[in-house]
Amino acid sequence: MGSTLLACCVLKACVVKSFSILLASPGAVSSHITRVFPAVPRPVAHPQGSKPSHPMDLMPRIIAISNQKGGVGKTTTAVNLATALALEDKMVLLVDIDPQGNASSGLSVPKSDVHMGVADVMLGCRDLPEAVVPTCIDGLHLLPATRDLIGLEIELVEASRREYRLKRALDAHAGPYDFVIIDCPPALNMLTINGLAAADGVLIPVQAEYYAMEGLGELLRAMNQIQKGGLNRNLSREGIVLTMVDRRTRLCRDVADQLREVFGDEVYQTEIPRNVRLGEAPSFGKPVHAYDPLCRGAVAYTNLALEFLQRMEAEDGGTDSATSAVDNVLKMEAS
Ligand SMILES: Nc1ncnc2c1ncn2[C@@H]1O[C@H](COP(=O)(O)OP(=O)(O)OP(=O)(O)O)[C@@H](O)[C@H]1O
Numbered sequence: 001m002g003s004t005l006l007a008c009c010v011l012k013a014c015v016v017k018s019f020s021i022l023l024a025s026p027g028a029v030s031s032h033i034t035r036v037f038p039a040v041p042r043p044v045a046h047p048q049g050s051k052p053s054h055p056m057d058l059m060p061r062i063i064a065i066s067n068q069k070g071g072v073g074k075t076t077t078a079v080n081l082a083t084a085l086a087l088e089d090k091m092v093l094l095v096d097i098d099p100q101g102n103a104s105s106g107l108s109v110p111k112s113d114v115h116m117g118v119a120d121v122m123l124g125c126r127d128l129p130e131a132v133v134p135t136c137i138d139g140l141h142l143l144p145a146t147r148d149l150i151g152l153e154i155e156l157v158e159a160s161r162r163e164y165r166l167k168r169a170l171d172a173h174a175g176p177y178d179f180v181i182i183d184c185p186p187a188l189n190m191l192t193i194n195g196l197a198a199a200d201g202v203l204i205p206v207q208a209e210y211y212a213m214e215g216l217g218e219l220l221r222a223m224n225q226i227q228k229g230g231l232n233r234n235l236s237r238e239g240i241v242l243t244m245v246d247r248r249t250r251l252c253r254d255v256a257d258q259l260r261e262v263f264g265d266e267v268y269q270t271e272i273p274r275n276v277r278l279g280e281a282p283s284f285g286k287p288v289h290a291y292d293p294l295c296r297g298a299v300a301y302t303n304l305a306l307e308f309l310q311r312m313e314a315e316d317g318g319t320d321s322a323t324s325a326v327d328n329v330l331k332m333e334a335s
């Protein structure tokens with residue numbers, strides 16, 4: 001046990017602090033993770049592990065990862081950003097509100113195996129801590145998707161204050177976490193609206209490709225409506241993350257440069273490269289940091305987490321960024 005614990009400490013130091021220190025082969029390191037932490041999820045009454053790095057009376061920062069365009073890297077970003085934040089000693093809750101359940105299966109919690117999840121919490125049948133499960137990463141917990149998330153929208157049609165079901169649960173029980181990351185489905189439906197109503201900010205993964213702007217305009221307008229219409233006046237933009245970047249192709253460079261020109265600092269400096277290991281990790285039910293902690297994808301998500309934390313500190317005070325973003329995208333669509 002002593003040696004496995006030591007291996008975990010070494011892994012964490014290796015992943016978080018310096019990728020230049022080559023301690024062991026990635027395979028050897030990641031195998032320690034699976035042995036130390038149980039693969040089978042079990043409910044947790046409250047977050048375990050390291051203490052939250054914020055006073056208990058402060059609420060967590062809630063970030064929705066959203067873009068209604070499909071396959072742009074929302075889930076990959078949600079899982080690996082949440083992991084990288086946990087490896088930075090933050091207490092993180094990942095909430096899977098996508099009926100596809102990809103964030104859950106990507107953390108070894110397939111929706112067919114769990115009987116309690118986000119749908120039960122949103123329907124008010126369960127309290128959030130009852131449905132939360134630990135993951136293979138210390139400090140990262142998951143509120144999983146279950147099969148009944150598919151029918152939840154219909155069940156919510158008649159429900160009172162249906163846009164606030166997730167917010168109500170997080171307000172009541174997410175206090176011990178530093179961050180809540182919500183993986184939204186690729187649609188502007190009631191589930192996404194619940195995510196946006198609960199969130200402090202929205203992080204938008206955008207794939208650096210020709211149709212990059214598709215969906216972005218709609219999302220920004222929806223955010224504007226949610227903010228101005230009073231559903232969530234505090235909703236702000238956390239920024240845009242370029243995903244699956246391959247700077248060897250001219251198209252990719254052009255799209256990335258154009259987005260940076262229009263959105264300026266709203267685009268994260270960190271770009272997520274197209275990386276085979278990022279694509280492979282979910283099929284092993286692991287975040288990339290547990291699958292291959294030294295690969296380019298893992299390094300990129302660690303850098304993204306560090307930039308995210310830096311921005312968070314700098315941002316305190318807030319901006320009306322949803323509005324400025326809509327102006328920008330309208331300008332871009334017109335040009
Ligand atoms: N940087 C990357 N490099 C290589 N493959 C990636 C990368 N990011 C994501 N992928 C792969 O691309 C596919 C789509 O990614 P992902 O599931 O994260 O997108 P999504 O926006 O969540 O999709 P959906 O809209 O269906 O929810 C997945 O197979 C994923 O493993």
Ligand SMILES: [Mg+2]
Pocket residue numbers: 074075076098102184185
């Ligand atoms: Mg997804």
